[in-house]
Amino acid sequence: MTRVLLVDDHPVVLRGLASLIASDDGLALVGAAGSVAEAIALDGKPEVAVVDLHLPDGDGINLGIVLKARWPELRVLILTMNADSNSVVRSLGAGLDGYILKDADPEELLSAIHSAATGSLVLGRGASEAVVRATASAPRTDVLGVLDAREMEILGLLVDGLSTSQVASRLFLAPKTILNRVSDIVGKLGVDNRAEAIALGKTAGLGAK
């Protein structure tokens, strides 16, 4: 009998997981918690912990590390809705034992718990794709989301290597107006100066017409 600890703040998921484990003869539920605090307060020496990535009072990966420190034999599976590559890489880097999606097939969940108990690394279907994707680092255009179209246009021209006066004449605006907008852009992007804003725009794939 593998002793299982469940940590998930979503009551429907927690209930589902609990009944799933109850239905498996090889598994025994030793505790169910809805938060980091409750999980730490639990006792019962579990062998496998299934931990939600996002908990109301903390992060599932950190909780996994804490629980592993307490019971070195413990295997920790991270459970989440999203195949978010950063979290996958982070949880594996933290020495946790696997990653599985909540909306995976219930049988898949059970077999993941069983394989974790035997000591193998578990990567859910969505999660393994996330690992692949994480190795190909890709630029995010999202960081420029704070800019409006007018500012994006100016930043795009600056990324293309135009000077302030060239941008001004291209856009039929006064150089002073461009300088004001550039300082707005620098402020909105939270960078220190114009060069950093241009570098950020370049990374985000602006310009290059």
Place this chain on the structure above:
Amino acid sequence: MASTPPASSGIPIGVVAAAVATGVGFLPGINAFDGPVTAGELQALGWPPLGVVAALILDRDSRSRLGWVLAALAVLPFAVVVVALLSPLRGSLESRVEDVWEAMGVVPLLAAVAVISWALGLASDRLSRRRMTWFLGWVGVVVAVVVVSIQSGGLKAAAVATMLGLWWLAATLALLATARELRPVDEPLVEAVCVGAALVVGGAAGVLMRWSGQQGNVPGPEVTGAIVAAIVCALVIPVSWWARNRHLERRYGKGSLAPEDVAAITADLRSQADPRALLSKSAAMVVAASGHRDAAIVLGAEEAEQPEHWVVYPLVVAGERVGTLAVDPLHPEGPEPRQARIVDQMTPTLALVARAVTLAVQAEHSRQDVSRERDDERSRVLGDLHDGIGPLLAGLGMRVQARARSDPSDWLNDLAEDLADVRGELRRVVSGLTPSALDDGDLSDALQQLVASFRAGGANVHLSLGLTAVPPRHASVAVYRFVAEGVTNAIRHADAKQITVIVRDRASAIEAEVVDDGIGGVRTLGVGLTSLRRRAEDLGGTFRIEVAEPQGTRLCLALPAGEAA
């Protein structure tokens, strides 16, 4: 002198003084209206009009040097009478005054010219240079006439010439002192030469005709000659006037927009997507019409810094400053009056153009902002859907599965399968319609992931990627959705065995195709494809549905690659 008069307080001393001077100056000449006119009286009548001009000038600026000098000159005839009274000359007062005037000759005129020139002053600006040139030009004419009349006509003729000359100079001074802008002095000379040349040519033709008529004994050779002269003159005047216009055109530009200029300037306007192209076109039209070296239009309420000699015209619509027109005049001291008039005529239209362009640019920016906000909002809503409904479905699925394991029944197994389908559908909807897959990677990664998820569902999908650069985010989102919708459509409705997805970038466009070998035929667009079409049009692209060979359907999307928003 051309400045606005200062607010007058009390009695305008300058004007009163000038009026008094005029009256006093007229006293010696009044005799001329009674009995025979003498040369002295004629001389005396020439000066008082300068006092009238003085009043005009002093009314504008009571401290004007020119005004006081002219007022003083108006009193000259009275001073001559006083000098005659005090002089040791003999005879009646009239004859003594006459003698004084005769003794002085053209000296008073020349002295007056010298004093007036000094009073006019020669500042370094264009206006005062032209004022002085015009004045001295007319002085030259008047003095020449007076000298010639002294030589040829004697005292009385000289007096008449002096009187008329002084009146003419007075009228000229009144004009020069009050004008805000003066034409260059050579312009009327060119005009006079043009007219004169026509007259000379016409006259010569007439003389020639008369001579040949006399030789050939044609009756009435004078009449024939006159008619020929008139006809030739009438024919030559338009030609010489055309030459004069060419001369002015070279100097000041055309003064109007010729159709061929407009055609040349606006030739490539159709292919310009950016409304701001209109501004450079408008500036080019200003240059073509006004003959300025260069012109530029800048949008916005603030005045841009311009090179020093550029002249700035604010562009205002309904009291709101919408931009600035700046021109680079050929003349270092600014546009000639004629050019300024042309630009003044154009500025209201230019202001409307600037306003329209500003609005068009704002509209384009708003469209991009709204489009992006719509995407973000949709992502957020679908993300919420995923994170909210997803766990509920997962939990339910687990419980049903648990029950099915402990207490197996067909009914429970069916329910479990249906729940699995619902979870799959939710995943598909969310991953297909949100660009969240793009948040963590570029378009190529996201497409590979998407196609992999279709393959995992059992579809035979081939992906051909040919992206050399990272496309703009909104194009990436549109392409991603296009592929997701297109493949889903082919799987669901077309009964396709093989689906091929091609995404590549060309020099100016990103192209995406989804080709299936399904049942084909005319398909009504679902909500997904309809919104894709709208989206493609929003981004300035195209969306087509074609029949594929040998069977099936081809969906094509092309987006401009330059949309960096």
